[in-house]
Amino acid sequence: MTIVPVTPERFPDLERLFGPGGASSGCWCMWWRVAAKDWKATENHAALAATVDRGEPVGLLAYDADEPVGWTAVAPRSAYPRLLRSQTLRLAPADEPGIWSVTCFYIHRKHRRAGVAAGLLDAAVAHAKAQGASAVEGYPVDTAGERRASADLFTGTVSLFEGAGFRPHVRPAAGKRVVMRLSF
Numbered sequence: 001m002t003i004v005p006v007t008p009e010r011f012p013d014l015e016r017l018f019g020p021g022g023a024s025s026g027c028w029c030m031w032w033r034v035a036a037k038d039w040k041a042t043e044n045h046a047a048l049a050a051t052v053d054r055g056e057p058v059g060l061l062a063y064d065a066d067e068p069v070g071w072t073a074v075a076p077r078s079a080y081p082r083l084l085r086s087q088t089l090r091l092a093p094a095d096e097p098g099i100w101s102v103t104c105f106y107i108h109r110k111h112r113r114a115g116v117a118a119g120l121l122d123a124a125v126a127h128a129k130a131q132g133a134s135a136v137e138g139y140p141v142d143t144a145g146e147r148r149a150s151a152d153l154f155t156g157t158v159s160l161f162e163g164a165g166f167r168p169h170v171r172p173a174a175g176k177r178v179v180m181r182l183s184f
Contacts, residue, residue, distance in 0.1 A: 002063045003123040006044075006071075011052050011115060013061055015045075023106045024154065029059065032080035032103045051086045059104075060123050064114050070116040070149065073104040074124040077137065088165040088172050089179055100135030104154050117156065121164045125182060135183040138166060142171070142176045 006014055022028040026041030028048045041140040051058055056079065062070035077083065077091070077099040084094040102124045107116045121138075128136045141148070158168075161180040169181035 001069070001119050003060050003119060004063070005127065006058050008053055010061060010074075011049060013068040014071065015061075017061070017071060017108060018106065021117055023071075027178070029071070029104050029106070032073075032083045035081055035085075037149075060120055060127060062120050062123075064111065066109075069111040070107040070120050071105065072102055072117075072120040072124050073136055074100060074102050074128060075135075077101045078158075083139070088177060090172060091169070091179065098132070100128035100131070100133040100136045102136060102138045102156070105156050106154065117160055118163060121160060125164060129184055133137075133184065135181050137169065138180045139177050140180060142178050144176075 004010065012125070017023075018028065022045055026044055028044035030044040030047050031039070033051070034047065036050075048058065057075040059071055059073040059075070059162055061068050072115035078095060080103060083089065083101060083103065084091060091116050102121060105117050105120060121175070125136050138156055138161045140161050141153055142158045143153075158178055158180065164182065166180035166182045168178050172179070
């Protein structure tokens with residue numbers, strides 16, 4: 001498996017991986033990047049393409065030979081306005097400098113349960129560290145060992161993050177999400 005950052009040249013591979021539906025009902029991994037009032041599934045593809053074209057970090061693609069098989073979103077936490085305003089996660093301070101966030105995973109259904117997500121998470125940590133991050137956060141679901149539909153696990157699982165060395169940073173009172181952090 002090869003894992004590389006998404007660039008304008010690689011964007012067609014991300015489109016191929018996500019398919020015409022944009023991975024999850026037209027999300028195009030823009031959920032955390034736009035405010036709720038600005039969320040328009042019909043415009044997310046163009047918004048992600050524009051972000052990539054501006055050279056902003058958006059994430060990493062995993063390849064099996066020349067075939068894109070997985071994706072993770074990783075960027076400075078400040079790139080995710082909805083995340084910063086989350087009343088569930090209550091990140092404090094919201095604008096803490098040097099923190100990068102891993103917000104999303106998408107693994108092609110034929111490549112799930114094959115270590116792609118773990119490889120992407122390891123690569124995301126290395127990528128963020130190389131870009132000067134002081135820590136990387138994730139916001140996974142605590143499944144408590146129960147099986148879940150893959151659509152519920154787009155932010156990853158606590159066990160995935162623990163396997164990469166992350167530790168719980170904040171356990172919000174509401175919901176099953178945990179703020180996991182790996183500091184350098």
